[in-house]
Amino acid sequence: MLAYGRGDAHAFEALYTRHRGTLYRFLLRHCRERASADELFQETWSRVIVARERYRPEAKFTTWLLQIAHNLAIDLMRRNRPQAGSEETELIFRQLDAPEAERPERVLSEFEQRRRLQLALEDLPDEQRTAFVLRMENGLGLEEIAEVTGAGQETVKSRLRYAFAKIRARFAE
């Protein structure tokens, strides 16, 4: 990011290639629809480009990038309340690509498990879902999640605890 801040476009390409998937999935998990995810995705990178000269390597770039995406997602969710219903969630799951070369019963079981997981994520409150996605998708720890979300570590840990309990309860059904 420092190289791109000095005008090196190739540095940005490398940076984009490394973080594009995780960012997009984070936004897709957060927004539940591709259009909003695409919008947020492009808006996130636009903010990164504009802020390139103000970037200071005080934290991991991933944390800084997700922090920007998270803020944009929060703003979008606040504009788009109420949240999407179950029908939209089913539509998203249908759009997701299912793993291939799996036995039909296995595929059905796996598909059912992913479906349950996805539904469980959709049912989580935004703060709990964000914390859970940041932990599972981006592998952030408590401190980093707290930094991205702007909450305390204990709050993040509590959110994660509640999110984890709800998802386990959904699988236990």
Next chain:
Amino acid sequence: MTHRNHHEREFEAFLAGEESELARLYRRLPQSEPDPKLDAAVLAMARAAVEPQRMNALRHAKDKHRRPLWVVGLSSAAGVVLAAGLAWQMRGAFNESLPSASNPASPAAARSEREVIPISAIVPPPEPATAETAAIPPPALSVPMPPPAPAAAPAQPAPMAEAARSAPRAAKATPHKREVELAAASADKKDQAPRFETTQPQEPPAAAPAREALADAATDSASNRADGERDLARSTAAPGSSGARPQAFPATAPTDYNSVERKAAIASGTRRDDYGLDAEAGSTDPRVQQEQRARQSRQVTHDKGTGGNGLAAKPASRTVAADAAPAPVLQETAPAPAAASTPASTVATGDADKSAETELQRNARLAPDEWIKKIRELLRAGRRADAIKNVELLRERHPDHVLPDDLRTLHP
């Protein structure tokens, strides 16, 4: 309680990032990625954002290899100044060539004038030349040297120029108090007088005596420095000395030295072209007295030859009258053959000088061939100094006589 503990352990494993069924299942979720069009849009946006910055960076990198702007500006200014200077010089040369172009006879003169200017500036000025320039109104140094005017043409330019050239050499050969004084005196006049010694129409006569004194002092040894001091004292005391150069040349002086009588006396040998050395007649310098005695002897000889009348009689008589105080007149009228034939008998120095002087006066009366024989006898006797004096006097008295080769080396 057990279920709760199990749930807590799974949560701790989840926080610790340990592999779990939930994590494995989450990885099975679709790995959605942005559309390639979205990728292209983001990358284009990123490139467009840094393009001006990249261009500035490239321009800055090129500027590093480029010469500084002030160097270019300074070079341009120097070129303009050089061009202006050349144009000014060319304009000046063009203006000078304009009148010469109108006059077909003048180009050579104008070219010679332009050629003379650097010569006059390079040649070091003769130190005693200040007196000769004092009589001429100082022209502007930037003006080209005018051609010698016929009205101001010197009567004897060649001897003057030769004397002017010899004087600095003599002064240079004797690093002496007199030289320092003359240099100081000339330095006072240097700023006022131009240094066109080659075209000076007339040299003040008083400068020549001073230069002759300098030349004589150059050949003398250190013991003669006192003589030089006295000469300088006389030259400064007498009118026309270097110490009072502006007042040294009365208006009638050039006409006196260019008078017909004087020239006739010089041509006849009865008078030396000493340009005022007669003022030394009263000198107490033994060398000067000796020369004066020689002059007296010549005068006596000439008087005898011419019968004491004619044009040369007047200056000769004047010289004798000036030298009347010492006794050489009596000596020359009463020759001492014994002293001439036996020079070794003169033991005392004063007696030796007297005898040599008497012998010189006696030889001067002889015919040139006989005189030459006498000179050879002096050489054989080891009296080289006396032989030289005889040769000098012989040259002066008989300038048309061919000097033998063996004696030619004695003549300076």
